[in-house]
Amino acid sequence: PESKGARVDRIRSFIRTCPDFPKPGIPFKDIMPIVQNPDVFFDTIALLEEHVKETGAKVDVVAGLEARGFLFGxxxxxxxxxxxxxxxxAGKLPGETVKCSYALEYGQDTIEIQRTAVHPNQNVVIVDDLIATGGTMAGACTLLETVQANVVGCLAVVELDYLKGRENIKHDVHSLVHF
Ligand code: 5GP
Structure with a gap:
């Protein structure tokens, strides 16, 4: 069987760096080529699943972050x-919601979850495409803590290690591809 390292390297080769997007000076990592190749997409999900299984955690809920967390979650x-x-x-989900605001480089953003979507003491893994500063993932952790869920893991396909985002996240972080 193929080694985990070889599988991760293949996924890495499907991530495209787009200079100056969405602003000058930002090297944006485009993960869409992964989703466009069914074998690579399948293996990305398989590696995330293998990690969850290795932790031994019983997972009740996968929480995905808008928008690209909706591809992998x-x-x-x-x-x-x-x-x-x-x-x-904020502003997209009907019914009672719980909100969390977190700081961006300039200004702030607010994310929300439906109040009854996750029950107290349920085990949740949070999934996003990429961790940069970690602000979004940390905000999602706060949101789930507010509804008294147990965050058993934070998963991402890509992590920009040089931004040290995981230092802002209190829970276990696992990413497949590191830059
Ligand atoms: P953070 O909050 O960690 O600074 O930023 C992560 C969030 O912004 C994620 O939801 C992610 O989708 C998005 N993001 C920031 N930079 C990039 C990037 O270079 N590529 C992709 N695909 N998403 C990014």
Whole structure:
């Protein structure tokens, strides 16, 4: 069987760096080529699942972050046979919601979750495409703590190690590809 390192290297080769997007000086990592190749997409989800299984955690809910966490979260939830719950930018979800605001480089952003989507003491893994400063993932952790869920892991396909985002996240962080 193929080694984990070889599998990760293949996924890495499907991430494109786009200079000066969305602003001058920002080297944006485009993960869309992963989703456009079914074998690579499948293996990305398989590696995330393998990590969750290795931790031994019983997962009740996969929470995905808008918008690219919605690409990776639902297939992972299907493989783990658990619920998928979206965490969205404020103002998109009907019914009672819980909000969390977090700081951006300039200004702030607010994310929210439906109040009854996650129950107290449920085990949740949070999924996003990429961790940069860690602010979004840390905000999602706060949101889930507010609804008294247990965050058993924070997963990302890509992590920009040089931004030290995981230092802002109190929970276990696992990313497949590191830059
Ligand atoms: P953070 O809050 O960690 O600074 O930023 C992470 C969030 O912004 C994630 O939701 C991610 O989708 C988005 N993001 C920031 N930079 C990039 C990037 O270079 N590529 C991609 N695909 N997403 C990014």
């Amino acid at each position: 639902p297939p992972l939830a299907l493989r783990l046979k658990c619920a998928f719950v979206p965490i969205r930018k």
